[in-house]
Amino acid sequence: MFTARIYVTLKEGVLDPQGGAVMNSLHTLGYQSVKDVRVGKYLVVSVQASSQEQAEKQVNEMCAKLLANPVIEDYKFEFVGE
Amino acid sequence: MFTARIYVTLKEGVLDPQGGAVMNSLHTLGYQSVKDVRVGKYLVVSVQASSQEQAEKQVNEMCAKLLANPVIEDYKFEFVGE
Numbered sequence: 804m805f806t807a808r809i810y811v812t813l814k815e816g817v818l819d820p821q822g823g824a825v826m827n828s829l830h831t832l833g834y835q836s837v838k839d840v841r842v843g844k845y846l847v848v849s850v851q852a853s854s855q856e857q858a859e860k861q862v863n864e865m866c867a868k869l870l871a872n873p874v875i876e877d878y879k880f881e882f883v884g885e
Numbered sequence: 886m887f888t889a890r891i892y893v894t895l896k897e898g899v900l901d902p903q904g905g906a907v908m909n910s911l912h913t914l915g916y917q918s919v920k921d922v923r924v925g926k927y928l929v930v931s932v933q934a935s936s937q938e939q940a941e942k943q944v945n946e947m948c949a950k951l952l953a954n955p956v957i958e959d960y961k962f963e964f965v966g967e
Contacts, residue, residue: 810927828951834943836933838886845892845927851918861918869910
């Protein structure tokens with residue numbers, strides 16, 4: 804069993820209204836020192852595979868097909884433990 | 886300027902319907918090898934601070950007050966670059 808940590812982020816230059824809303828809330832709470840906030844997704848996916856290469860191939864496909872929108876989002880992933 | 890990468894995840898044992906929905910979708914797409922999916926949040930926050938200790942203190946407070954719900958979520962963060 805392989806466990807992948809997947810990070811999905813908006814590409815640079817893509818407007819992030821959710822991040823803007825979080826930043827406004829932080830300012831309202833008194834954290835004027837916050838200059839930028841970007842919000843992304845974090846997924847932990849456990850995959851049964853015969854090898855890490857196999858698992859990598861599958862996770863890569865899943866990201867491209869479902870987990871990220873390749874038009875506006877980037878993704879990266881790493882495997883942890885076994 | 887300090888940039889923090891913040892990971893917010895549901896605590897173990899807390900039901901994750903969003904993760905369940907993603908897993909079902911992956912199964913529907915043919916990825917039967919997926920055994921578990923947990924969905925969390927990933928935030929990148931830029932903070933102006935005089936030292937990394939100061940920035941750490943602030944980010945920690947922000948997580949506890951706004952970015953994570955300490956009742957059902959855990960958070961961790963790390964600083965990248967300068």
